[in-house]
Amino acid sequence: MTTNFLRRSTRILVVNPNSSAAMTHGMEEAISSMKLSESTEIYTYTAPPESPASINDGQDVIRSCDVVYRNLTSSGILQQYDAVLVACFSVHPLVEKLAELHGSRGKLAVTGVFEASILASMSLLSTPPLNTVPPRKWGIVTTGKFWETHLTQGVNTFLGVDPRSINDRFAGVESTGLDAGDFHGGVDPAIIREKLKQATTRLLGLGAVECVVMGCAAMAGLEEIIRCAAIEKYGPEQGNEVFIIDGVKAGMGLLEQMVRNKQMFKKT
Structure with missing residues (x-):
């Protein structure tokens, strides 16, 4: 045998x-x-x-x-x-x-x-009928101001989008003003919560955002803060439908x- x-x-x-x-x-x-x-x-x-x-x-x-x-x-x-x-x-x-x-x-x-989060977000966006409602978007909440330009350019390069054109599926990047290390004992948790919530709210105001990417590995486990911001901004029904992407x-x-x-x- x-x-x-x-x-x-x-x-x-x-x-x-x-x-x-x-x-x-x-x-x-x-x-x-x-x-x-x-x-x-x-x-x-x-x-x-x-x-x-x-x-x-x-x-x-x-x-x-x-x-x-x-x-x-x-x-x-x-x-x-x-x-x-x-x-x-x-x-x-x-x-x-x-x-x-x-x-x-x-x-x-x-x-x-970074790359995996982009692909996950793009796969989860719904496609509404043409000419009915604005396209559903995805976006990133991150740490310091440096990352806003860095990540925006990175998204365009990865997707092969001309930076001079409008990417109507990508809402953009909003930063908290924190460093990655702040999420692990460097800053009062109440401050982290408030800054992350504010950044998320700004992102959600940039369109019909369906996916929010946590743009820092140190944000793992903080989905609840983002969910609260989504519910406050969009209401319970739509807010609970937002996908929160952990990279x-x-x-x-x-x-x-x-x-x-x-x-x-x-x-x-």
Whole structure:
């Protein structure tokens, strides 16, 4: 009698490119609440101490990329996984660098929470009949002012939209004025709640927003604040219908499908 091996576990590495263990723990709690396939194994990684504890601007993005890329490639640990999620809500160059190194011809599926959130939002937007009501929109609430331009440009680039044209499905980006580290003990929770609620309310005022993306991995678990703002702005019926996108969760779902697609459609 012979037996044939048909399937194995999918191993996903969630990479926190900053050096905050508290932020990694917050993402772990969000992942633990997800309904994933029983054959999916999730592992987390926190960047070495040389990486910024909070990624707040373009310099922090580049620095974190250099530190983490060097650490991951020198250690060889990526060979143990089927997929990698870069858990920094930015146009993070680590996504492209890892994809170039391992993704195009290798088995490793790679995405970032930013990219996964865009795809999740676009898939969830309803399409009303033409010429009846304004198009449904999605948008991002984020931390500091720097990210408003950075993320808007990133969305346009990812979707291939000319920045001089109007993207009638993307409402825009609204910032709280906080840093990522503020969400893990750096600021009074009451202040966090108020600033996040204000940013969400401004975003919801930019059109019929159907999806709100939490534009920082450190916001994991704060969906209730955004939901309250949506109910206050739109009323209970419409407010409860708004999708609130956690990029880490979006990335998990996307990577599971990417791994399956690589296995099903790659030339053997």
